[in-house]
Amino acid sequence: MPRDAVITYSIKELANDFMVTARTLRHYEEQGLLSPGRQGQNRIYTVKDRARLSWILRGKRVGFSLTEIGDMLDLYNLGDGRETQVAVTKKLCRDRVDALQRQMKDIRDTIEELEGFCEEVDSLVKKKNGEWIIEG
Amino acid sequence: MPRDAVITYSIKELANDFMVTARTLRHYEEQGLLSPGRQGQNRIYTVKDRARLSWILRGKRVGFSLTEIGDMLDLYNLGDGRETQVAVTKKLCRDRVDALQRQMKDIRDTIEELEGFCEEVDSLVKKKNGEWIIEG
DNA sequence: TTTCGAATTGACGTTAACGTCAACGTTAAG
DNA sequence: CTTAACGTTGACGTTAACGTCAATTCGAAA
The missing domain is CATH 1.10.1660.10 (Multidrug-efflux Transporter Regulator; Chain: A; Domain 2)
Known part of the structure; x- marks a missing residue:
């Protein structure tokens, strides 16, 4: 307690x-x-x-990585509002965001590919069934 | 040539x-x-x-990871259309897609946070300037 | 007071994804 | 023929992100 x-x-x-x-x-x-x-x-x-x-x-x-995360957390510890530091911080921030957006595109593409493959597998099985192939 | x-x-x-x-x-x-x-x-x-x-x-x-990627590439090497294998493959596929979608959410959240922080930094500087604080 | 469970500090081990280096074969150019 | 550029196979080194284990310490319960 x-x-x-x-x-x-x-x-x-x-x-x-x-x-x-x-x-x-x-x-x-x-x-x-x-x-x-x-x-x-x-x-x-x-x-x-x-x-x-x-x-x-x-x-x-x-x-x-942990060091990258550490750097990002440090950004929050500005405290001093030195103009250059602020500019640097904002640039780092934007770079991160850009990287993340690129990563999102990669993920979207990968998802599409995986789903496409999933359908491919489906049609493959149906075709087999259509030809009366019960089992490979 | x-x-x-x-x-x-x-x-x-x-x-x-x-x-x-x-x-x-x-x-x-x-x-x-x-x-x-x-x-x-x-x-x-x-x-x-x-x-x-x-x-x-x-x-x-x-x-x-490389082993995960290897497993995913192996999925393409079905060849044998054994029903169970097909089912397993499709489940793995869907699991991957789910994981990727969760990851996308994480990324979206992180982007939001970073952009929010960026604005915070901005307003911090303006406030300082409003109070005629040239430099910290 | 003993004992138990939970925490602490070293310190060394482990895995993944390559880097790096040595020693060697091949081929095209000078 | 010899040097250079490119390629090959070991084999060991490296870094990150913890895992694992031993040797304590501390507070509470029996």
Whole structure:
């Protein structure tokens, strides 16, 4: 029972919730992607850490490496509004978006190809049946 | 100059065309993804090999592993029209398509987030300028 | 107080997808 | 004939993203 009303998670809780191992969370921390607080020696994860992890995992699913994800998370840590930094950040952002859009096209094409193949298989079977071929 | 009118490619030609190394093509062959003919000792790639390679690389771009891509290419080698095999093949196909569609959603979400962040950065700068803050 | 479960920190192992390098064969040009 | 360019087969190296295991430590329950 939490003494305060602050929602936190143990490493295993968070790991289970996101279907990853505790080792994975420690690894992400080693890589600087997460930095949970400590309660004594143990890690305690907040809701913000949760959101961050969610972002990380989605990044992975779309094919980014951990270092790339780290870079993207760093973008959020601007703080200083130096004009050049802002410009750089926005360019990186747009580059990412472009890459993702190219990836979407690839996926669409692959889906089409797979569905086309699926139909091909169907018609192949029907043809066989049409010629009264019961089994190959 | 080719003696016949059959279009073929050397390993380096193909590699250059697709912006990969020769080693990569040999690696794909080791993994059974490609099986070019030989002219003496040298590999000769046909137009079919080209198409296969194109498929492989697109598969990579959408996040499949080489073994997964190999499995998918094997689907095309049905030949035997055994009913069960056909069913299995179609299920694998559909599973792939589902996975790809989930991936598309992830990508769309990520794009949204990135664009949202981009605008956030913009408004942050304008605010600063509105308050006559030239530089952070 | 002992014991148990959950967490921690090293540190080394593993897999995928190539990179890199050595040693060698072939062919066309000078 | 010899050099260069291109190709070949091992075979070992590398990086990323964790897995795995050993040796603790800590807090709560029996």
